[in-house]
Amino acid sequence: MTEPSTPPKEVLRPGLLAGTTGLVTGAGSGIGRAVSLRLAALGMAVHGTGRREEALAGTATLAEGLAGSFAYTPCNVRETDAVTALVEQVAANGLDLLVNNAGGQFFAPAAEISQKGWNTVVDLNLNAIFAVTRAAYPHLKARRGAVVSMSLSGVDRGGMGFAHSIAARAGVLGMTRSLALEWARDGIRLNCIGPGTVVTEGLAGEAAREILDRLVAATPMGEPTPVEEVAELVAYLASPAGRLMTGQLIQIDGAAHLGPGLHLIAS
């Protein structure tokens, strides 16, 4: 059998997530937008957040006509009180899925990361995730829901150029595994996804071309991870088929985590 040149990226059945509700952070771009659109296509009522209203509005436009829906509220997830209030508002009528996707970092050798820069990245990629997840807990418990947190390929082995981000996301992995235990009898499942290189806004420009080329060259399968394939994995984890999957780091990265390492500075 010959392989199709463009493999199908959508394998889940229509209507799979009808009647469910989800919250996606960072829903206005990249992976978060693709995840939101796929969940809505499968019937979920998705609520998205992020700082830029126009980006969220763009996702809403793309979601028009899908089986589910996409609504949004701009919010900075680093503002703990605001994001906690948002979770309460969104989850008031039930919450089946939380996708902790908002995140990011700058690439720098650790010796050049200021304390403020470190704190900013840890606030975004760890502290905000705890705040949102803790606020979501009673609502997820009521619906035996799921949490998916976007991490990095190779997060458990380290990488050069983003010590702050890897430290934060390794913290999220530890939190995920701990809460998978604490909340197991509540029926709440928590997992991390580790994408390899994903060509989104941050890596799509000409200036980022060299970084992208280096990352793809360090990926044994020799290609970046399409956003649609990350989205399909999130939907799978939200579905009944993922019922017994919890406490895991699932790397969707063309074996990048087994390769030479995805380093953003030279050794």
Ligand SMILES: NC(=O)C1=CN([C@@H]2O[C@H](COP(=O)(O)OP(=O)(O)OC[C@H]3O[C@@H](n4cnc5c(N)ncnc54)[C@H](OP(=O)(O)O)[C@@H]3O)[C@@H](O)[C@H]2O)C=CC1
């Ligand atoms: N692209 C890649 O190669 C990889 C990405 N990842 C991770 O996947 C996730 C999505 O990244 P990707 O789609 O590529 O990148 P994007 O930059 O497109 O997405 C990041 C999203 O997070 C939102 N965000 C950032 N800071 C905040 C904040 N303080 N409050 C609320 N929202 C915020 C942004 O929205 P806004 O600016 O409007 O606030 C944006 O929508 C990130 O956690 C990223 O680190 C992991 C592995 C690889």
